[in-house]
Amino acid sequence: MAGVNIKQLYKSFGTTQVLTGIDLDIRDGEFVSFLGPSGCGKTTLLRSIAGLEDVSGGSVWLGERNITQLPPAKRDIAMVFQNYALYPHMNVYKNLSFGLSLNGVPKAEIEERVQTAARILQISDLLKRRPKQLSGGQRQRVAIGRAIVRDPKLFLLDEPLSNLDAGLRVSMRVELANLHRRLGATMIYVTHDQVEAMTLSSRVVVLSKGVVAQFGTPLELFYAPQNLFVAGFIGSPKMNMMKVNASAINEMSIALTSESMSGSIPFQLSAPVQHIPGQLHTFGIRPENVELVEEAEAHMSGNVELVERLGTESQVHVRLDTGQGLTVVTRGTHPVNMGDRVHLKFPAEHCHLFNPEGEAYPRQLDGETRSLIERQETAALCIA
Amino acid sequence: MTTLVVQDEVAEERHRFIEKLTPYLFISPWILGFLFFTLGPLIFSFIMSFYDWPVVGERTFVGLQNYQVMLTEDPLFWDSLWITVKFGLFFVPFNVILGLLLAVLLNQKVIGTGFFRTIFYLPSVISGVALVTIWAWIYSHEYGILNFLLGLAGIEGPNWLGDPNWSLLAIVIASLWGLGGTMLILLTGLQSIPKELYEAAKISGVPAWARLVYITIPMLSPMLLFTVITSIISAFQQLTIALLLTGGGPLESTYFFAMYIYDNAFKYFEMGFAAANSWVMFLIILALSMMVLKSSSAWVYYEGEMKKTEANDD
Numbered sequence: 108m109a110g111v112n113i114k115q116l117y118k119s120f121g122t123t124q125v126l127t128g129i130d131l132d133i134r135d136g137e138f139v140s141f142l143g144p145s146g147c148g149k150t151t152l153l154r155s156i157a158g159l160e161d162v163s164g165g166s167v168w169l170g171e172r173n174i175t176q177l178p179p180a181k182r183d184i185a186m187v188f189q190n191y192a193l194y195p196h197m198n199v200y201k202n203l204s205f206g207l208s209l210n211g212v213p214k215a216e217i218e219e220r221v222q223t224a225a226r227i228l229q230i231s232d233l234l235k236r237r238p239k240q241l242s243g244g245q246r247q248r249v250a251i252g253r254a255i256v257r258d259p260k261l262f263l264l265d266e267p268l269s270n271l272d273a274g275l276r277v278s279m280r281v282e283l284a285n286l287h288r289r290l291g292a293t294m295i296y297v298t299h300d301q302v303e304a305m306t307l308s309s310r311v312v313v314l315s316k317g318v319v320a321q322f323g324t325p326l327e328l329f330y331a332p333q334n335l336f337v338a339g340f341i342g343s344p345k346m347n348m349m350k351v352n353a354s355a356i357n358e359m360s361i362a363l364t365s366e367s368m369s370g371s372i373p374f375q376l377s378a379p380v381q382h383i384p385g386q387l388h389t390f391g392i393r394p395e396n397v398e399l400v401e402e403a404e405a406h407m408s409g410n411v412e413l414v415e416r417l418g419t420e421s422q423v424h425v426r427l428d429t430g431q432g433l434t435v436v437t438r439g440t441h442p443v444n445m446g447d448r449v450h451l452k453f454p455a456e457h458c459h460l461f462n463p464e465g466e467a468y469p470r471q472l473d474g475e476t477r478s479l480i481e482r483q484e485t486a487a488l489c490i491a
Numbered sequence: 492m493t494t495l496v497v498q499d500e501v502a503e504e505r506h507r508f509i510e511k512l513t514p515y516l517f518i519s520p521w522i523l524g525f526l527f528f529t530l531g532p533l534i535f536s537f538i539m540s541f542y543d544w545p546v547v548g549e550r551t552f553v554g555l556q557n558y559q560v561m562l563t564e565d566p567l568f569w570d571s572l573w574i575t576v577k578f579g580l581f582f583v584p585f586n587v588i589l590g591l592l593l594a595v596l597l598n599q600k601v602i603g604t605g606f607f608r609t610i611f612y613l614p615s616v617i618s619g620v621a622l623v624t625i626w627a628w629i630y631s632h633e634y635g636i637l638n639f640l641l642g643l644a645g646i647e648g649p650n651w652l653g654d655p656n657w658s659l660l661a662i663v664i665a666s667l668w669g670l671g672g673t674m675l676i677l678l679t680g681l682q683s684i685p686k687e688l689y690e691a692a693k694i695s696g697v698p699a700w701a702r703l704v705y706i707t708i709p710m711l712s713p714m715l716l717f718t719v720i721t722s723i724i725s726a727f728q729q730l731t732i733a734l735l736l737t738g739g740g741p742l743e744s745t746y747f748f749a750m751y752i753y754d755n756a757f758k759y760f761e762m763g764f765a766a767a768n769s770w771v772m773f774l775i776i777l778a779l780s781m782m783v784l785k786s787s788s789a790w791v792y793y794e795g796e797m798k799k800t801e802a803n804d805d
Contacts, residue, residue, distance in 0.1 A: 179693045186694050
């Protein structure tokens with residue numbers, strides 16, 4: 108087993124820059140997800156680690172070895188592909204053993220490794236079948252099995268669950284988590300599904316346009332996004348954002364005001380900030396943190412355009428008097444109705460604030476959240 | 492009232508008939524072509540083969556006599572058949588294997604593959620006569636470029652078209668010049684193989700030769716089967732190149748079976764005999780194709796199908 112170290116990695120296709128100066132330190136035994144919208148470079152980054160893409164600059168280290176120039180087979184890795192990439196003309200046993208038998212692994216050992224992998228993945232009774240005779244979930248297991256038999260230092264998984272239906276995806280997610288615990292291997296997992304990334308990973312790399320937007324534990328990304336991109340990308344429904352003016356109250360708090368807002372919001376910093384540029388700040392609040400209150404307490408008002416009842420919660424789409432749309436998540440049985448006039452309050456402790464460059468100010472978190480984030484960080488560190 | 496209903500029924504009946512007829516009308520040009528230019532001559536030649544059928548003069552029914560003469564009394568039948576088989580034994584494997592190798596080379600991501608694809612396919616679009624003229628120059632004993640090049644390497648080239656030991660090989664080589672068609676089919680097949688299969692193999696440390704043998708060839712096997720069968724057929728139908736390049740000589744060393752039929756029909760005007768020859772050729776090609784098809788269940792992999800034995804395992 109080994110960790111992965113990526114230093115100043117660049118990759119371009121022709122004149123298109125796909126990855127720009129990626130620096131990552133993935134610890135031994137960690138489960139790390141690359142998360143981002145399509146075209147953000149997450150798959151290219153994974154393929155660069157696998158050696159399927161030549162990098163334009165920088166280096167990739169696995170443990171103590173610089174593997175940047177090594178061919179894929181010499182890197183001590185295994186990869187699971189999005190569309191499984193099973194050999195359609197070989198049965199499951201052959202699919203699992205093919206690579207081993209061509210690398211001079213003794214027959215008895217191949218047999219043992221295949222049977223062990225098949226047992227772990229519960230596909231022992233499918234060994235004689237061809238991929239075509241398997242369901243999507245079974246094919247996925249075989250693809251993972253082909254990675255396991257290699258006994259690699261690093262597993263690379265490229266959106267392995269995206270071809271499965273929703274129910275199967277959830278159960279395979281749980282199995283993947285168990286598998287990671289059981290094998291204790293370092294795993295890198297590419298996905299565009301934030302639920303997968305948040306539930307499986309010890310840490311998540313959020314990529315945007317070939318740059319690491321943030322690398323942190325799932326809760327860190329959710330409660331302390333470092334920039335507008337991560338704030339908008341993590342969390343569903345999306346964080347509400349609007350332009351505000353900011354002025355320092357003292358070293359540790361900033362007053363947020365806007366013409367359309369009654370009163371101001373006292374934003375609490377967790378660390379002192381020297382310079383507040385004043386205008387063009389972006390204020391963010393998650394839909395579940397917006398409160399429906401009486402007019403006297405409210406920061407803003409608007410009309411309800413649509414109420415989506417999901418049972419456990421109701422998603423209320425409000426058109427503010429300024430014309431901007433805003434989403435509020437409230438309890439499932441809240442009596443609010445389409446066309447109602449509602450008054451909204453933005454509690455200061457749940458607010459996010461971003462400077463004109465889109466970078467977040469360090470926000471004060473409550474003790475409970477802070478300790479949860481710390482617990483996740485310790486867990487991620489413990490793996491190493 | 493009753494008459495109205497009956498009329499309605501008749502109209503509906505007619506409507507239904509026209510509706511059923513329409514698709515056949517659309518494909519009728521092809522059907523007519525098939526009936527008049529393929530099936531018709533086929534049946535006609537079969538009937539002809541039981542007749543003594545000179546181009547002019549009395550036609551007489553002779554039963555199986557044409558077949559009997561061919562098989563027992565005419566040594567040229569066996570000689571020309573043997574020459575054709577020898578040709579096929581060289582031509583078919585080389586056509587398929589070289590076509591495959593070219594396709595694999597042209598499937599690489601290298602600059603200029605588009606250019607080379609065109610170059611290699613070009614001979615396939617050149618007319619047979621022009622092609623033969625070019626090869627006649629290449630093979631010329633005294634002035635040919637082939638012997639000139641061999642001479643540069645210090646080898647004295649043979650009289651390619653004049654020496655019975657070399658003439659058949661010369662025709663094999665000239666025929667292989669047109670393997671662009673085979674190459675194109677296999678290239679298309681190669682490009683339809685998902686590239687992830689190769690990437691997965693690369694990561695598993697499968698060497699390049701094994702990727703060709705264990706992934707490319709099985710995935711390509713339906714196309715290979717097709718090219719093997721069409722190569723066998725074109726080997727048996729070899730006529731143009733031999734007719735124009737050597738005329739069957741020297742010493743009848745390139746006297747192909749198709750040429751034997753051609754001579755019987757248009758030189759000796761023995762139409763009935765030539766028809767019997769053609770039917771024997773047809774049966775041989777049919778038998779060979781069936782054999783290849785029969786064997787294919789062991790080596791051809793079709794997406795979505797499985798071998799019978801495997802299906803029974805489950």
